[in-house]
Amino acid sequence: MDTRVLIAGAGPTGLTLAIDLARRGVDLRIVDAAAAPLTGSRGDGLQPRTLEVFDDLGVLDEVLESGMLPAPMRAYVGGRYVGERRMAEVVEPTPDVPHPNGWAVPQWRTEEVLRGRLRELGVEVERGVALLGFQQDPEGVTATLSTGEVRAAHLVGADGGRSTVRKAAGIAFVGETRETHRMLVADVAVTGLDHDFGHWFGDADDPGRGIVLMPLAGTDAYQCAVPLPDGVEPATTLAALQSVLEQCSGRSDLRMHDLTWCTVWRPNIRLARRFRQGRVFLAGDAAHVHPPTGGQGLNTGVQDAHNLGWKLADGSDELLDSYEAERLPVAASVLGLSTELLRRHVDGHPDAHRRGPETDQLHISYRGGPLAHDDRPEPGRVRAGDRAPDSPLRDAHGARVRLFDLFRGPHWTHLAFDAEPPATAPGVHAHRISSAPTGTSLVDAEGAFREVYDVSPGTHVLVRPDGHIARITR
CATH class of the missing domain: 3.40.30.10 (Glutaredoxin)
Structure with a gap:
């Protein structure tokens, strides 16, 4: 074998898995088609259980230094201040839960920390190397990379919602992508706002329409979110965003600048039929994609990797079979939670943005599973x-x-x-x-x-x- 484990995809899921394998001395390669790390805040909410996983991997201190508690939100309608609220109450640590609160870290920074830890363990991400396809047999997997063929005992697809690994394996990705309720999401700096707070400016005539700005830790930028009405194409220029901000806030002193990342988000709700097919495994967005409501997607992928790493290192069929048996029901349950929170948001439920213990992932259990x-x-x-x-x-x-x-x-x-x-x-x-x-x-x-x-x-x-x-x- 050229390598024991080949990982396709170097986002949080692939990097977590690579760290776990590397610290066990498992020979691995991790490749990513992108020539450079992706930018953007994207999944910037880390749940308490993810912080515990990062503690185990030896990166918690750096992650905590790179982030902050989710900022309280100041809300305005028609330019008039209407109150302040938090997405979740700040909870004091207890003997059994040392990190009870979520933590806000831009995803680019989380990935940077994980890459640094992987580098300490002697492994570098191979950039600009795409997985083109693979064939497997009882003894291993022959993967075709853009740089040539490689032979591995196991292949893990952590290559996102459009996963080449999942498609090549012929595993169905069941669910839907909705063109309704689209959202323009961007990272942009704003002069004139207090960066210690989030800010929501609702339109006076339609309070449900507006603009949300959440501060990004370690920067002077905000993650900006603007709903896109049906049939309206996104205008991603600073001038267009500035116009929305002025219209909804009623203020001309707020100035946007330094737009560094922008995307159009659509509700994408899908779950793979299988998480394992022979010597091939799926993890993270390759196995399940979530609405951002509840902040579950990145965190579920990290836990996929933490569950799979020690099992791949062992290599026994009993443990490898248990990966799908344990993680697929969890992903289905978390996907249901994210979807319900999305429904509450779309329906305008007054507590749609409130979060409680149901999202912290501390209560995920494998009771009744094959290893319990x-x-x-x-x-x-x-x-x-x-x-x-x-x-x-x-x-x-x-x-x-x-x-x-x-x-x-x-x-x-x-x-x-x-x-x-x-x-x-x-x-x-x-x-x-x-x-x-x-x-x-x-x-x-x-x-x-x-x-x-x-x-x-x-x-x-x-x-x-x-x-x-x-x-x-x-």
């Missing part, structure tokens, strides 16, 4: 298949330790509560967690572990490399 085993006669609140919560502990010297510190890395983690952990295989880190100090054990000094995990003494918890619980047993 809970042997207790009376399972607690946290069960096999669930995300493994965080919790504070103390080491033998009294220093504070987080469970997420123990989970971080490519290994499995065995937690034994008031019990001796068994001998473990290589790649499994075992820890005894005691309710009181006992030698070298980690101590649940605040009782948080027992409460959060809802376990009793003698309980064993096995945590997968992707931070979900594989087994809970007495």
Whole structure:
């Protein structure tokens, strides 16, 4: 084989997968047809669960430094200030959820951080290299690239909604693309606005028509969104956007400048029939495309990659089969959520822009899946298949330790509560967690572990490399 895993597409999904494989020492290549990284803020909302994935991958600090809490929105109708609101309430961290709030980072910056981490691991994205097609057989995949043929054990299509991999595999992409409710989205600087806030200017005669400007972290620019009425072709010049801003705000002192990116968004709601076909896998937008409502698309793709990486590294059919079994139902559910939020927006529901726990992706679970085993006669609140919560502990010297510190890395983690952990295989880190100090054990000094995990003494918890619980047993 020329390589073990070939990844087509170097967006957030492909980069997350490449990082996870590279840190495991898996031989890989990641190619992208674009000659240069894409610009634009695009998917600029990171959900709490994605922040936890980035913690595991070692990029969280840089991502946090590059972003901010989603800004509060100041709303105006006919130029008159009508109030301020947040898309979601700011929530304080808890022992089990250290990052409870979404984080706003322009997508170009998220990808830049991920590429930097991948480079640290010795892998570079191969730019301007297009996947043209492939053939697979029981032993591997022969892919035709614009630079020649390559042989790989597995091929992953992370190449977006128009995925060449999905089309070449003949996998149906079921759903619809609506030409109604189109939106012009652009990155542009605006003089005269407070960059600490988002701004919505509604038309006096039709408040549903207007312009939204959300500040982009680390820049003086805003992501600008303008609805496009049916039959109206987009005018993407600064002058046209300036005209809309003046008309809706009633202000002539606001000046747009430095338009760096612009696109027309249409509701695109589709789900692949399969996420795996033999040695070929789909992830991210290649497998599911979402309306932007709820900020689920990029985040779901990152979790696809985090689920798939350790399974590809292992290579067993049982684990590879579990990728589709676990992720396809999740994608279908998240797609349903995004679509419902879009409907509420189109219908003008007064709380259409409000967000709650349903969008944070912390409650995604693989309960009942092929890898989830809970042997207790009376399972607690946290069960096999669930995300493994965080919790504070103390080491033998009294220093504070987080469970997420123990989970971080490519290994499995065995937690034994008031019990001796068994001998473990290589790649499994075992820890005894005691309710009181006992030698070298980690101590649940605040009782948080027992409460959060809802376990009793003698309980064993096995945590997968992707931070979900594989087994809970007495």
